[in-house]
Amino acid sequence: MTYRFIQWLWYKSRFLYLFFYPFSICVQIAQKIRFYLYQVSFIKSYKLPVKVIVIGNLTAGGSGKTPLTINVAQRITSLGLKVGIHVSGYKSKNTSEVKILDYDSTAEEVGDEALEIAQLTGCKVVKGRDKVRAISTLLKYEPLDVVICDDGLQHHRLRRDHNILIEDAKENLNKLYIPFGPFRCSIHEIKSPDLIFTRDLTDSLNQFRLTPGLIKNIRHEAVSKDFFSLGFHAVTGIAKPKSFFSNLEGISENIHFHAFPDHFNFSKKDLIFEDDLPILMTHKDIVKCNEDWGLPIYYLEGKIDFSSDAEKALDKFLANIQ
Numbered sequence: 001m002t003y004r005f006i007q008w009l010w011y012k013s014r015f016l017y018l019f020f021y022p023f024s025i026c027v028q029i030a031q032k033i034r035f036y037l038y039q040v041s042f043i044k045s046y047k048l049p050v051k052v053i054v055i056g057n058l059t060a061g062g063s064g065k066t067p068l069t070i071n072v073a074q075r076i077t078s079l080g081l082k083v084g085i086h087v088s089g090y091k092s093k094n095t096s097e098v099k100i101l102d103y104d105s106t107a108e109e110v111g112d113e114a115l116e117i118a119q120l121t122g123c124k125v126v127k128g129r130d131k132v133r134a135i136s137t138l139l140k141y142e143p144l145d146v147v148i149c150d151d152g153l154q155h156h157r158l159r160r161d162h163n164i165l166i167e168d169a170k171e172n173l174n175k176l177y178i179p180f181g182p183f184r185c186s187i188h189e190i191k192s193p194d195l196i197f198t199r200d201l202t203d204s205l206n207q208f209r210l211t212p213g214l215i216k217n218i219r220h221e222a223v224s225k226d227f228f229s230l231g232f233h234a235v236t237g238i239a240k241p242k243s244f245f246s247n248l249e250g251i252s253e254n255i256h257f258h259a260f261p262d263h264f265n266f267s268k269k270d271l272i273f274e275d276d277l278p279i280l281m282t283h284k285d286i287v288k289c290n291e292d293w294g295l296p297i298y299y300l301e302g303k304i305d306f307s308s309d310a311e312k313a314l315d316k317f318l319a320n321i322q
Helices: 002-011 014-039 065-078 112-121 131-141 241-246 308-319
Strands: 051-057 083-087 124-127 146-150 162-168 195-199 207-217 232-236 255-259 279-282 297-306
Touching (some): 065 083, 065 112, 065 308, 112 124, 131 146, 195 308, 232 241, 241 255
Parallel strands (some): 051 146, 083 146, 279 297
16 A cells, blocks of 8 residues: 555645655755765765775666676676675664674564575675675674675765666656655766666667566475466565566466565465466565475565566676776
8 A cells, every 4th residue: 555655645636746855956956965875975985995896876776786686696606706784674673783694594584685686696795774884794794895885876985996877767757865765866966876777668778577487385395387377366565566477477466466665574364365277476585484384385486587688788897896
């Protein structure tokens, strides 16, 4: 309900757009002043003894930052470099706490995105709202070549070596600033992004799309799509559930859709339905589930498909990382 209301507020209501416009200008001016104070070193920023790459976007909401972070981390790791990853730990129990993920970490204490990244990359992941403190803590225990920040283009306290920007299809619809619109910062606050990717924007350069991969069980074993032909429950708690649901078309004619709030912390009772049909989720959702629940839970892998020009641009960028 909250997500749908925000989407209506930001993208559908023309009257409220005009009403909020002057308030958004005030937020924008305040952000520009803050950015200028960092530029002239009136507010201190910090350079850490490691190469820092920040991957982010200009707006709030799911734009594909985490899948791109995972993909870039995997590619850099394949070059023989040791990679660490920072996440804010959004929706974790205590976002201000700095915690390096280990085998016992749960989504409740570190956040679902942190757990997903750790599982899919094998990299050391640290969570904490204060990027400088969190990464500094990680460096005390792990000698790293590169640290990737999942999100944070607008956080100027941490100096970075490279910026990767993702542009989303909706960014042209409302340019008001949070909370009156989706914008978190202006592109002028980002020093010459090394790469600009566009997601789901037709006829654009450096495009990528999130596409479905294999279906796996909670033990990460692949299963056939035929298993779901008689029907299943599609369950997710992500920012844009329609993007997940649209990937399920054609698997079965009997799909029961259940959209929960973004970063929803699932419990067993949330996944008990009046039938014995299997449950299909995203990987981000299933990291919050437990095999001991004894439920037929599966997830659909997500993968990134780059356009040929995006693939070349990314390869060229990574060649200069070493």
